[in-house]
Amino acid sequence: MEKRIVFPGEQVAERPLRLEGCFAEDGKTYAAVVSVAQEDRVIPLKGRYLPNYGDYVVGIIKDERFSGYSVELNSPYEGQLSNRDTREEFHTGDIVLVKIMAVDEVNNAIVVEPRRLSEGEILEVESVKVPRIIGRNGSMLAILRQHTGTEIIVGKNGRIYLKGGNTTLATLAVLKICREAHTNGLTDRITSFLQQESKS
């Protein structure tokens, strides 16, 4: 079936399904955001990041408190990093990679395993594009690393950390992936783009 663009209120499935960017009503599933639909697969073209258990995200230390830190997550919701879960000391403005350990019913997130990201660059993209930047089983990310020699950490929240190697090329490639996220043959096109650009 053809890829098609669906708009909020349009039916995407005859039965109730739990799909990202969709809602179920009266036994059917409808799009809630502009999405690309292909059979039962629906990929949102836009949306805000909501903390999700197990996600690795790139956050910014927002507040230092007695009991720990609040971490800004490029989302309407913050993460809480407890002193019990880290021996390291952070300061407001520090950039950290964290894992989301728990999310309560009002989207408060508990984050753990902080890793300070220093000296690199941070690129912010729409979080809905992240799966394309990573690629199937990390294939796209591998191509990016291979051609740029850059250390790339992709946060599920749309923040990307780039360090070392040809960061300019890595940035351009990531932005290109975002622009063309839902086109066919993206992997091939990015590969040839990287090959061409790294030669010049």
Added chain:
Amino acid sequence: MKATCQKQGNNGDEKMILNNVKEAYITDLIRKGKRADSRAPMEYRPIEVETNVFENCEGSAIAHLGDTKVLAGVKIDVAEPFSDRPNEGVFMVNSEFTPSAHPQFEAGPPNERSIELARVVDRGIRAANSIDLNALALPDGRVLGVFVDLYVLDHSGNLIDAAALAAMAALNNTRIPKYEPSSDEKKRGKLFRTESAGQLDIKSNVIACSFEKIEGTTIADATDEEEVASNGRLTIAIADGEYMVASQKSGAAGFKRQEIMNLFDAAVSKYAELAAHAKKR
């Protein structure tokens, strides 16, 4: 105000927990087709209207819907006409949710709910041409203004219907003071408030019927507690027993086309009962 409009999104610092508890029991009753005061879904509470409750203003009335009390005071003043309507009198409705009427009403400038109430009442009376504004022109080029102030005294729900009833009853019992133009045309003449130049002529009686939707069931004349549980309201103002002259949907709930038509019919069927209370004494 906050307690009753929680469902309508105007959440303030209301006691959310208390509201949730109340909401649960009301919803539970409605689901079983019952109401806390054992009324039928479309039944109004006892209606009572007192008119001429004050002497100083030109018209006044208090409408009671069960425990709800809304006072309407009418003042007649000399006014300058609007530039685009030089021969028409001025008609204006304002409302005040007094802090006495509910523990969660606060003093201060009119909030969105009191503005909405005043404007819905205003629209119905204006659209029905209840008051012949052309008859309010004065010989010296000035006009009479009819100013209706709605005071919510006791908020036990369904303020719009009570306010519309009070306004209509007060207008039906409003005297027009005698006016003597000044010899100097630039100067405003004098109103003799104790000398009557007759009664304000009311051409058409307008009543408002509000329906609240709770869990898919629609009820008339909701109490304040029922309003807390409500998802939305539709108000329909009826003139002369058959015309829709104003309507307003409030709150998140949607209404289907057929529901609107059914509620129109319900409002028409309530007209006689409510209008009888609004009429001239």
Added chain:
Amino acid sequence: MGSSANKPQLIVDGKRVSGRGFSDLRNLKITAGVLKKANGSAMIEWGKNRILAAVYGPREVFPKHMTDPRKALINARYVMAPFSSMEEHGRSGPNRRSIEISKVAKHVFENNVLVHMFPKTMININMDVLQSDGGTRVAAVTAASVALVDAGIPVRDLVQGVSIGKIEGTQVSDLDKDEDNYGESDMPAIVSLRTGEVLLYQMDGKLTRVEVDTALSMIFEGAKIVREKQVEALRAKYESNLSEARE
């Protein structure tokens, strides 16, 4: 509803002065994503109406005590710019009319937005009327619906509407300024075509039962046309995501 004084003729030779048929809408164009900073935005050009809708959020609630632990708070703000009308310079900021419109617009989106997905947050919907030409409230909410979708905020449907009036005894769709000022009735509404629900409903004038029924039918007919324009606007912005990229 206007007085008879200075009333222009609204229907000439069985047609509206503008040349439109009774159920024709004025020219309507919507552009999605016209602002950079806002999370979502839309510009609507409908007749001479020019209205800008901008959406921010979901974000932290301010003031904090308004926070609802169960859902996102919707703040809607409809205002007319002081220079927006043909008449004299208006006062800036909200007046009683615009406060009321903001309220009923807010109710539309309390229904339409999946607010329970975003507890403890606030969504701000700003609607600025830059030029007014009758029917501003339905135009503003129609634009706001596009802006919300442009912001990626999950909604149950694109919502839209039209205002149905009565001029010289005839029911017509989409009143312009004169038809609104001098007509006998006005019924602005916003609907969800998917559910068949009316989400904003106001009425002013004098209508019989049959006329109310007809007006409701005209609202849904008009909404279908308006929805197409909304989809067109969003398609223009998002379709490039699907097309083959140019090297």
